[in-house]
Amino acid sequence: MPNPVTPPRLILAPMEGLADDILRDVLTGAGGYDWCVTEFVRVSATVLPHSAFTRISPELNRDSRTRAGTPVRVQLLGGDPALLADNAAQVAQLRPAGIDLNFGCPTPLINRNRGGAALLDDPELLHRIALAVRQAVPAYIPVTAKMRLGIHDAGLAIECAQALEAGGAEELVVHGRTREDGYRPPARWDWIGRVRESVRVPVIANGEVWSVADYHAMRAETGCTDVMLGRGAVADPLLAGRIRSGAGEGADDWPQIAGMILDFWSQVQRKVLPRQAPGRLKQWLGLMRRIHPEAERLFVEVRESRHADEVTPVLMRRLAAAGGCA
Incomplete structure (x- = not known):
C-alpha cells in the first residue's frame, strides 16, 4: 500500500515589529496555518527570565497556541552557542510548541552585534549553535532554524544548511534572499531549491508570496512542499485560506x-x-x-x-x- 501523501503546510512567518501576538492571533483566526513563529527574543548577555519569553509570546500561557489553536514556536536570536542553549532550556520549561533559531534578520543593528544573518559567514558556528540548543531542549520540542541564502551572495548557503542539519535542526526555513538583498524583489527561489536538494530535513520556502499564483509558482520552482508566508499574509489576511481552498480574491472578502x-x-x-x-x-x-x-x-x-x-x-x-x- 502506498504511503499517504503528506499535505502541504503553511506557516506564518516571524516579522519583527509587525507580527506580534495580536496580529498572529487575528491572522491565524482566519484559518489555514499549521503553525507560526514569534518575533525574535534577543539573547545577548544573560539567561532571560520566563517573563521575557511570555512578553513576546503570551501564547505560552495558553499551551503555546493562539486563540484559534494554532501552535506558536518561540524564536531565539544570538551568536553564543552556550548562552542560546541556556536560554533554550529556560524557555523549554514553558513548553513551547517549538524553538526556532534566527539566522535571517538583516537589520544592521542586529548584524553589527553578530546576530541574525551576520552569522551566515560561519557555518561551523551555526553547527555549534544548533547542536548546543538541540542538546539543551527535550526531544519532544522541535528545534528549527530560519536562514537567508548568505550575507553578500549564496556561496555558503548549502554549507550553512548542512551545518544546521548536522547540528540537529529538524526543519529549515530558507528565505530566498541574502542579507544585502534586504526585501528587494525578486526572491531567489532557484537557490531555495538547491538548498532543499542538499539536505535530508524538510525545507520550508519563504519569500515573495503575495498571491495564490505566487504560492504555486514557488512550490514548482523550489520543489518544496511547505511554504512560509510573511508580508504577503499581512497584505492579504485571507491568503492562507485562499491557498487552502484554491479560490482567488472574492468580491465578498x-x-x-x-x-x-x-x-x-x-x-x-x-x-x-x-x-x-x-x-x-x-x-x-x-x-x-x-x-x-x-x-x-x-x-x-x-x-x-x-x-x-x-x-x-x-x-x-x-x-x-x-x-x-x-
Whole structure:
C-alpha cells in the first residue's frame, strides 16, 4: 500500500515589529496555518527570565497556541552557542510548541552585534549553535532554524544548511534572499531549491508570496512542499485560506477582513497607549492597501490620526457598515 501523501503546510512567518501576538492571533483566526513563529527574543548577555519569553509570546500561557489553536514556536536570536542553549532550556520549561533559531534578520543593528544573518559567514558556528540548543531542549520540542541564502551572495548557503542539519535542526526555513538583498524583489527561489536538494530535513520556502499564483509558482520552482508566508499574509489576511481552498480574491472578502481589523483594533487598544495605537493600525493598512482598495481608502482616512479616539469613529463608520463586528 502506498504511503499517504503528506499535505502541504503553511506557516506564518516571524516579522519583527509587525507580527506580534495580536496580529498572529487575528491572522491565524482566519484559518489555514499549521503553525507560526514569534518575533525574535534577543539573547545577548544573560539567561532571560520566563517573563521575557511570555512578553513576546503570551501564547505560552495558553499551551503555546493562539486563540484559534494554532501552535506558536518561540524564536531565539544570538551568536553564543552556550548562552542560546541556556536560554533554550529556560524557555523549554514553558513548553513551547517549538524553538526556532534566527539566522535571517538583516537589520544592521542586529548584524553589527553578530546576530541574525551576520552569522551566515560561519557555518561551523551555526553547527555549534544548533547542536548546543538541540542538546539543551527535550526531544519532544522541535528545534528549527530560519536562514537567508548568505550575507553578500549564496556561496555558503548549502554549507550553512548542512551545518544546521548536522547540528540537529529538524526543519529549515530558507528565505530566498541574502542579507544585502534586504526585501528587494525578486526572491531567489532557484537557490531555495538547491538548498532543499542538499539536505535530508524538510525545507520550508519563504519569500515573495503575495498571491495564490505566487504560492504555486514557488512550490514548482523550489520543489518544496511547505511554504512560509510573511508580508504577503499581512497584505492579504485571507491568503492562507485562499491557498487552502484554491479560490482567488472574492468580491465578498472585505466584510470578513473588516471584522478582522475591528478585532485587531480592539486588542491593540488594550495593549498600547492611545497615542501608539494609530501607528499599529496604519502599519497594517499600509501593507494591506497593496491588495485591497478598501484598505487604501481607510488608510487615507486615518493617515493623519494621532490618537485612538480619532480612529475609532472612522473604523466604526467604515467597517461596521461593511459587515464587520467588534
